[in-house]
Amino acid sequence: MSIIKKKHVVTIAKVVFPLVILGIIYFEAQGIMKDFNWSLLNLYMDRLSVRHIIYIFILGFIALFPMYYYDVILVKLFKIEISNKKLFWMSLSANGYSNLVGFGGVAGATLRSLYYRRYVHNDVPYIKIIAKLSLFYLTGLSILSFLIILFDGRFLNEMKMAKIAVIAVAAYTPILFVIFSLRKSTWSLENVKKSYLGELLLISFFEWLFVVICIWGISNILGVHISLLSILPIVILSSCVGIISMIPGGIGSFDFVFLIGMEFYGVQAELCLLILLFYRLSYYLFPAILSTPFVLKELFRNQRTNYL
Template sequence: MFKQKTIITLAKLLVPLFILLFVMLEAKGIFTDFNWALLELYVDRLTVRRIFFILLLGLAALFPMYFYDEILQRLFRIRVPKKKLLFYSLSANAFSNFIGLGGVAGATLRSYFYKDYLTGSTPYIKIIAKLSLFYLTGLSILSWVVLFTDLHLYDDVKLIKLAVWAVAAYTPLLLGVYFFKSSFWNTKHIKKGFAGELLTVSLLEWLFIIICIWGIARALEVSIPFFVLFPIVIISACAGIASMIPGGIGSFDFVFLIGLESQGVPSELGLLILMFYRLSYYIVPVFIGTPFIMNQFWNNGMPKNSFKM
């Protein structure tokens, strides 16, 4: 018994430290890639108010994903205090975006957060994992909007159409499995009526991402219409997804910059938009959510009401 308690105590110390170290190393890598000379070049556009506005945009872009957790509450038939649920959602979504891996990080954290509210017979891991398949449906739907209209921007980029077609096909294929292969959704907790809600949340999630990037561009005095930026972001996201790189870093950036340059936006300003997008949408939410995750882990095994907010 003493040995078991010692192992648990060590785990409570080491795992939060590991999480913190991982976040710091990943953030350091992103900050290392920042072009600080570029910031100096456009420092006249970076007032404190504008930087604060950009950071708020990144947090606001995460808000639609909160409704995934509202849907999970109804599926599980549980009630989590609103403030705690907000931090559950922020933490899970921030790490899901930051780490990537197809939403595995977010699904893992949600399984960890909700397990104390559920009975042992509830297949919560299976439910969360299967619902995470809907995260890309919004991007898939929006891909159809640009599929036949705006791909000419990338005539010189090989395989870009294939990437967009692949993402566009995702939602029809998923819905086919959802409605016609009932054995795959073999759990009484998942009702087919939730599909519409999940599609709507995912659609709002991706629209908010586009609004976030457009807002950052406007804050940096880059005059590009929303409906011109819209296909650029969608096609870039498809390229990032197809490349299987966490966060789409690399392929997303490359395709995004090509799209902006085709609209007369200098690559330096395109890079600046990307830098602040990474900061506001990926890094800041993770730094906000990390203390909450560490606190939750430290209190794991204690009564579920021991965490007061």
């Protein structure tokens, strides 16, 4: 098969596979949604105060904090100096759009390439370094998935589809380290050191742990008093299915598994939907909107520089 045909097959698969997943979710969700009480959802919404909503958005904002340290490492790798304020906005916008758009962090990598290229020397392969760093985004989820398989397999037995996704994600970090061990060229770039592996793993671990804490916090604010250890496997399983589905933000796939998991603890579907709604708004949409003026300013500056 020629390279062009292979690329064509891969492109079709990237479109068809998410559509198939969404189709399965749609038919499976019919049983849940047919008894859905929209009036009850409105009642829960009316009970929320402005203070509660502010707390929820603060939680979503804080959940992005560990990802800031990806950019701290990049600054070390590039041996450049950027003010903490500037680095904060660079990180927030890259991570916010990466989460919102999805597609393996392409949006985040594109924005980082745009931001850093005027700081680094021409001989520094900054695009390759940023791309290699993005390989570590899933390592934290992989470690947490492995722990779920070892210590809490209840939901895995209930949801066969999720079990396959969790096993696949759990295998990601070991496979990545095997590749790094066998291929010396992986870290043959200037300024890149193997000593950063531990830091990147730790950042990714806390990144995904903060996502769990964010959803747990939103649940408690909405009156769903579930323990952190109980909600952790639900969020991890949902995230794994969302990643494997290749749907931006795991929309639909993440939500479906989360609904099933929360119903295991007797949480009403209406409340689950409200938790998901505020999670999407606070963790995905709010940071992207907040950082949009900074992104536009940097894009304008880049165009002006190219013109000159």
